[in-house]
Amino acid sequence: MACSATPKIVHGPLPTNSLRSAEKSDSSCKFMGPSSFFGSKSLNKKLFSVNKAVSSVGHRSAAVVAVSSDVVKEKKLKSSSSLSNLLITREEGLVLYEDMILGRAFEDMCAQMYYRGKMFGFVHLYNGQEAVSTGFIKLLKKEDCVVSTYRDHVHALSKGVPARQVMSELFGKTTGCCRGQGGSMHMFSKEHNVLGGFAFIGEGIPVATGAAFTSKYKREVFKEDCDEVTLAFFGDGTCNNGQFFECLNMAALWKLPIVFVVENNLWAIGMSHLRSTSDPEIWKKGPAFGMPGVHVDGMDVLKVREVAKEAVGRARRGEGPTLVECETYRFRGHSLADPDELRDPAEKAHYATRDPIAALKKYILENNLASEADLKAIEKKIDEELEEAVEFAEESPVPARSQLLENVFADPKGFGIGPDGRYRCEDPKFTEGTAQV
Amino acid sequence: MAAMLQSFGVSSASVAFSDHSAKLSVRSLPVIRSEARSISCPTNGTRCTRKITTKAVAVENPASAASKPGHELLLFEALREGLEEEMERDPRVCVMGEDVGHYGGSYKVTKGLADKYGDLRVLDTPIAENSFTGMAIGAAMTGLRPIIEGMNMGFLLLAFNQISDNCGMLHYTSGGQFTIPTVIRGPGGVGRQLGAEHSQRLESYFQSIPGIQMVACSTPYNAKGLMKAAIRSENPVVLFEHVLLYNLKERIPDEEYVLSLEEAEMVRPGEHVTILTYSRMRYHVMQAAKTLVNKGFDPEVIDIRSLKPFDLYTIGNSVKKTHRVVIVEECMRTGGIGASLTAAINENFHDYLDAPIVCLSSQDVPTPYAGTLEEWTVVQPAQIVAAVEQLCQ
Numbered sequence: 049m050a051c052s053a054t055p056k057i058v059h060g061p062l063p064t065n066s067l068r069s070a071e072k073s074d075s076s077c078k079f080m081g082p083s084s085f086f087g088s089k090s091l092n093k094k095l096f097s098v099n100k101a102v103s104s105v106g107h108r109s110a111a112v113v114a115v116s117s118d119v120v121k122e123k124k125l126k127s128s129s130s131l132s133n134l135l136i137t138r139e140e141g142l143v144l145y146e147d148m149i150l151g152r153a154f155e156d157m158c159a160q161m162y163y164r165g166k167m168f169g170f171v172h173l174y175n176g177q178e179a180v181s182t183g184f185i186k187l188l189k190k191e192d193c194v195v196s197t198y199r200d201h202v203h204a205l206s207k208g209v210p211a212r213q214v215m216s217e218l219f220g221k222t223t224g225c226c227r228g229q230g231g232s233m234h235m236f237s238k239e240h241n242v243l244g245g246f247a248f249i250g251e252g253i254p255v256a257t258g259a260a261f262t263s264k265y266k267r268e269v270f271k272e273d274c275d276e277v278t279l280a281f282f283g284d285g286t287c288n289n290g291q292f293f294e295c296l297n298m299a300a301l302w303k304l305p306i307v308f309v310v311e312n313n314l315w316a317i318g319m320s321h322l323r324s325t326s327d328p329e330i331w332k333k334g335p336a337f338g339m340p341g342v343h344v345d346g347m348d349v350l351k352v353r354e355v356a357k358e359a360v361g362r363a364r365r366g367e368g369p370t371l372v373e374c375e376t377y378r379f380r381g382h383s384l385a386d387p388d389e390l391r392d393p394a395e396k397a398h399y400a401t402r403d404p405i406a407a408l409k410k411y412i413l414e415n416n417l418a419s420e421a422d423l424k425a426i427e428k429k430i431d432e433e434l435e436e437a438v439e440f441a442e443e444s445p446v447p448a449r450s451q452l453l454e455n456v457f458a459d460p461k462g463f464g465i466g467p468d469g470r471y472r473c474e475d476p477k478f479t480e481g482t483a484q485v
Numbered sequence: 486m487a488a489m490l491q492s493f494g495v496s497s498a499s500v501a502f503s504d505h506s507a508k509l510s511v512r513s514l515p516v517i518r519s520e521a522r523s524i525s526c527p528t529n530g531t532r533c534t535r536k537i538t539t540k541a542v543a544v545e546n547p548a549s550a551a552s553k554p555g556h557e558l559l560l561f562e563a564l565r566e567g568l569e570e571e572m573e574r575d576p577r578v579c580v581m582g583e584d585v586g587h588y589g590g591s592y593k594v595t596k597g598l599a600d601k602y603g604d605l606r607v608l609d610t611p612i613a614e615n616s617f618t619g620m621a622i623g624a625a626m627t628g629l630r631p632i633i634e635g636m637n638m639g640f641l642l643l644a645f646n647q648i649s650d651n652c653g654m655l656h657y658t659s660g661g662q663f664t665i666p667t668v669i670r671g672p673g674g675v676g677r678q679l680g681a682e683h684s685q686r687l688e689s690y691f692q693s694i695p696g697i698q699m700v701a702c703s704t705p706y707n708a709k710g711l712m713k714a715a716i717r718s719e720n721p722v723v724l725f726e727h728v729l730l731y732n733l734k735e736r737i738p739d740e741e742y743v744l745s746l747e748e749a750e751m752v753r754p755g756e757h758v759t760i761l762t763y764s765r766m767r768y769h770v771m772q773a774a775k776t777l778v779n780k781g782f783d784p785e786v787i788d789i790r791s792l793k794p795f796d797l798y799t800i801g802n803s804v805k806k807t808h809r810v811v812i813v814e815e816c817m818r819t820g821g822i823g824a825s826l827t828a829a830i831n832e833n834f835h836d837y838l839d840a841p842i843v844c845l846s847s848q849d850v851p852t853p854y855a856g857t858l859e860e861w862t863v864v865q866p867a868q869i870v871a872a873v874e875q876l877c878q
Binding site: 193195224225226227228229230231234236237238243244245246247248251253254255256257258259260261262263264265266268269270290291294295297298301454455456457458459461462463464465466467468469471472 | 576579603605606610611613615616617618619620621622623624625626627628629646647650651655656657658659660661662663664665666695696698718719720746747748791793794795796797798799801833834
């Protein structure tokens with residue numbers, strides 16, 4: 049079976065060239081280990097495996113107990129390209145396109161700014177994974193919560209945090225979304241319900257579980273009509289961490305309205321997923337805890353969106369959590385400090401051909417949802433937005449010394465009582481940031 | 486209020502020498518900081534402190550019990566009372582921990598609460614400290630006010646990631662956008678031959694974490710008051726209880742009261758030496774104080790209560806008066822609360838000291854199981870007496 053170099057667009061969802069199988073070019077598979085499970089034919093046939101029954105654990109090539117989304121099945125059967133077949137409307141298509149372009153352009157601008165000495169420290173870019181962020185987050189309401197990891201710029205942008213605030217935060221300016229105190233790995237927004245931004249992998253998952261717990265609490269204790277859901281994004285490396293498993297257990301146990309989204313980009317810095325994980329099929333770990341496990345092509349925003357609709361819908365209806373494994377890839381290194389020498393150039397080249405933005409663009413154009421000019425206009429708009437964001441960040445002030453002690457405590461009485469009998473926070477030097485605390 | 490102060494003056498609380506009238510900080514609507522900080526101490530001290538109790542537990546006079554205001558209870562019941570009052574007052578307050586619900590808590594602090602408030606407000610968690618602590622933090626960020634119980638404080642070592650990174654630091658890294666009004670509480674300290682791992686003093690490990698407050702309760706009265714204060718605080722507060730103090734009995738007010746998280750408690754005013762202590766060591770100190778008084782010394786005993794931050798006002802005033810300091814703690818010598826307190830006093834009140842600060846801590850030893858060895862790891866009253874005698878000569 050020949051491996052097509054570019055994704056073939058048919059009417060309906062993009063086909064699964066998503067399998068990292070042995071059927072692909074040899075060079076991209078040299079380092080991948082056993083190929084049988086990834087290339088199992090049964091996976092080939094079913095695009096969406098919502099594993100509602102207990103999975104046949106341990107049988108890598110066993111038939112997947114799958115319940116394909118009805119919507120998708122429908123689309124597959126029809127061959128005519130009438131508008132009613134398409135997965136998205138024109139408006140939706142443009143929203144998705146704009147969000148992905150924003151994500152990509154923003155991250156590219158970050159790289160530029162970093163090398164120009166405008167931002168510092170550890171910066172982890174999201175290039176290549178935009179389909180996951182856009183596919184999921186564009187379905188959410190403002191009240192829904194998103195929790196991410198250190199690779200959080202684009203999650204924040206997709207959720208609605210203005211680019212200028214994120215850029216400003218990265219520049220360490222006081223106008224940043226966290227007043228310059230968080231940085232690249234700690235993007236928070238109370239307004240848009242972005243609950244972080246965490247530097248240690250896995251430590252955000254319990255926080256997300258807690259946000260989902262609050263949603264359930266509001267329904268059951270406050271008797272409110274609350275259907276807010278929480279999305280937790282994290283990577284393949286995190287799926288070997290205790291907090292992941294502990295939270296899968298608790299979320300399923302209490303049927304929390306949460307979706308666990310695994311962005312499996314195959315690499316945890318220089319550690320290949322296959323070298324660190326006894327059973328690399330992460331989606332299978334869901335049923336072990338009593339929730340569906342789904343695998344989806346994370347380079348295809350439309351497929352991600354379809355799966356996301358189901359998973360978010362489940363959570364909203366109170367049916368409990370879902371584990372979604374998105375197969376995706378990061379085009380850049382782990383961070384801007386990563387020389388990225390371990391990954392096979394052929395692997396990178398392969399995934400470059402599955403660029404989610406190019407794929408969506410092709411889909412939109414081939415289905416006449418919009419014209420080339422429309423898309424170019426979006427790209428231009430984003431470019432301008434980013435120029436403005438950088439300008440805003442450049443011109444914003446750095447935090448004054450007075451900011452140093454301000455947000456350590458919500459109630460600054462926590463700094464205690466000084467020798468003179470006054471609370472330290474009442475000391476005028478406190479607001480100057482020079483008080484002894 | 487005045488009447489209450491009077492009655493406390495002659496209280497026969499089983500907690501010897503505890504003087505609530507010296508410091509009654511009641512928070513009704515506005516926070517009222519205690520004005521009656523220092524009772525004027527004539528050379529012989531006040532009436533309440535000159536009572537030398539020969540028994541460790543004062544015997545309640547049945548005839549007078551009925552006429553006394555307040556009600557008597559044990560420390561764990563006082564904690565529960567405080568907790569229940571806050572849960573009644575604010576539906577956002579909830580409890581999470583192992584065996585807090587159906588079992589009622591391993592030390593019965595949450596007994597009956599699950600029946601009253603349901604399984605969601607008093608949540609029995611699986612054994613996953615790091616994750617349920619993180620979950621409580623996520624819930625706090627989104628509007629709830631959870632209380633996390635560590636079945637033993639030592640277990641919370643597993644939650645250090647969440648306590649340090651998210652509890653302590655998240656308010657700051659989010660630029661002040663999210664508050665974490667959680668209370669982390671549980672029994673710690675050296676018990677009766679519980680073995681090394683169940684006898685840990687986590688206050689020394691947590692003290693450097695920015696953004697948290699730490700308090701230690703030692704009497705039913707301050708246990709209830711601190712519990713309520715911790716729950717109402719917008720800051721994350723770690724409330725240290727002690728395994729051996731849960732059955733202390735005391736008469737506490739019927740009226741609602743909330744104590745200040747940042748203030749220390751004057752236990753026994755004195756002139757010759759300042760003894761700073763907290764939690765269980767308070768009782769070893771008071772036992773030593775009996776002996777010292779008999780020998781003619783006049784120690785001032787302060788229960789610092791607030792382990793982070795230190796109440797440098799109360800402590801400072803005492804140092805300025807007595808010029809000699811003994812710290813008695815249960816933490817290990819290295820890096821304990823005593824070590825920090827020594828540094829803070831030296832830094833701030835060096836000029837007032839007539840002698841170097843003496844810090845009595847537990848041995849830097851994993852608490853042994855054998856009773857004799859265990860006894861030698863913690864500070865005993867005889868050592869306190871000897872230290873004061875030496876210091877005051």
